[in-house]
Amino acid sequence: MDYKQLNDEYYNVLRSGEVPILSCKNCGYSFTNLRTTCPKCSSDKLNVRGAKEGVVYSYTIIERGLPFTAVLLLVDINGVRVKANYLGDPKKLRIGLKVRSKYVKQELIESIVFEPAE
Amino acid sequence: MKVINETMVDASIVGFGFYYEKKVEVPAVELFKRSIIEAIKMANMEKDEIDGLVVTAVPGTIDNSHDTGIFLINKVASKVGINKLNYFDYVYTGGSSIVVGTYRAFKAVESGLANNVLVVGGGKGNLLKRIRSSMFESTIKNYVNEGVTYYELTIPTIEFYPTSDYALIANRYMREHNTDDSGRAMIAVKQRENANLNPKAIYRGKLTLKDVLESPMVSYPLRLLEVTNPVDGALAILVSKNASKSSISPIKLMGFGEATLTIPLAERENILDTPVKHSVRRALNSLNLDKIDYYGIYDAYTIMVLLEIEGIGLADNGKGGEFVMGDSFLPTSSYPINTSGGSLNVGQVGFTSGGVVLAEALYQLAGLAENRQVKDARIALVNTLGGVFDHSATIVLGVE
Ligand SMILES: [Zn+2]
Secondary structure (H helix, E strand, O other), rough: OOHHHHHHHHHHHHHOOOEEEEEEOOOOEEEEOOOOOOOOOOOOOEEEEEOEEEEEEEEEOOOOOOOOOOOEEEEEEEEEEEEEEOOOOOOOOOOOOOOEEEEEEEOOOOEEEEOOOO | OOOOHOOOOOOOEEEEEEEEOOOOHHHHHHHHHHHHHHHHHHHOOOOOOOOOEEEOOOOOOOOOOOOHHHHHHHHHHHHHOOOOOOEEEOOOOOOOHHHHHHHHHHHHHHOOOEEEEEEEEEEHHHHHHHHHHHHHHHHHHOOOOOOOOOOOOOOOOOOOOOOHHHHHHHHHHHHOOOOOOOOHHHHHHHHHHHHHHOOOOOOOOOOOOOHHHHEEEOOEEEEEEOOOOOEEEEEEEEEHHHOOOOOOOOEEEEEEEEEOOOOHHHHHHOOOOOOOHHHHHHHHHOHHHOOOOOEOOOOOOOOHHHHHHHHOOOOOOOOOHHHHOOOOEOOOOOOOEEOOHHHHHOOOOOOHHHHHHHHHHHHHHOOHHHHOOOOOOEEEEEEEEOOOOOEEEEEEEEEE
């Protein structure tokens, strides 16, 4: 897929508050890193879709090494994983928690974070 | 046509030197030199006899430059005063580099590329630690840091790579296997017991399971005493076709295997599925684990050791904690592991635990482990990791 077109589609989905998921039209593999080719079969026939809800597959609360505490998640979206930060109630945090994505922008960096969906 | 096999010679490790300090104010190449001098001395060789050099360093641990490849090789060679080299290699597979480099040195000697090949890996762990903390300070405001890892175009995240990745693995491990922290934390306790037998360990003193579980949280569920701390130093290993002058019994290569996962952590179907079993299987070949007298296990984080124990086959998946609780780790136990105390107690020399675990296996095989010597240690298996289970390299070494 053309990088510019892919990048535009990716960021359109991201700005709508959803996680951009890339799928390979050749082998069906889906992934969330922005790549111009499929890492399984190297096909460049990709499409981009969005997904909003997932389940916490694993998490960690980072208390040292950074100037503040941050929560990092691996979220499972029907078998597709994404790594992102969590900005919800720390007391609700657990593996298996249903989470919903949200668009954030801080200075020039655009990203997706998760909050509890339940 | 098998030209190379016709000239195949018998190679062995004839000397090694392991130099490290908690922190030293000398250039990194000076650390390389000190370890090399020790290795050459143990081998009873002259530096002019060295005709091959394999170097590895974690980028950022060498002063005032990001030198890699031939630039660093030449810098090290000229520091030591080695002027005629026939074989050069620069290896970088992360924490497993020194093991991969050692294997390549054996192959270089066996195939006749060179006669006496030095492998050296290390650097200033403190230097990279300092660079990393200033990086966090300058970039954190922009909601980005190293979290945008070498895979580049991920959704930007705030993370503490690679610690937070290993924490994600440790948390998932407890969930899948329905365990608590104790088996994993016990690794730190067992290794500290070993460190108390090693006068050169930087961290010593009594340590209980309670101490580990009550140490400050770094990245849940990993606590401070489960995480290694970078220090300065280097390991040098001399592989030669001539073992007759050496002051140690020649250490032979019995097996080697490596394996990688080509996709990043976030995309792995099961983050507990590591490449360790593949590299170990290749390294063991037809050898059984009951022939192994000593284990060196890469230990930057306790969770690595736990999953390596399972990958090596010392315990079933999910049962690594039970194995740790049993008769293991101490030199007198059924399964001596990381008898120096590992990098959790020696420190992570040059920002990698590979040299620490490999060096101790060499001390054991050479019979130089003093009061932590494993009786009749003839065969050692050393497993090392690069990245977040991105690479695993296993070497099996033995003495007659
Ligand atoms: Zn594909």
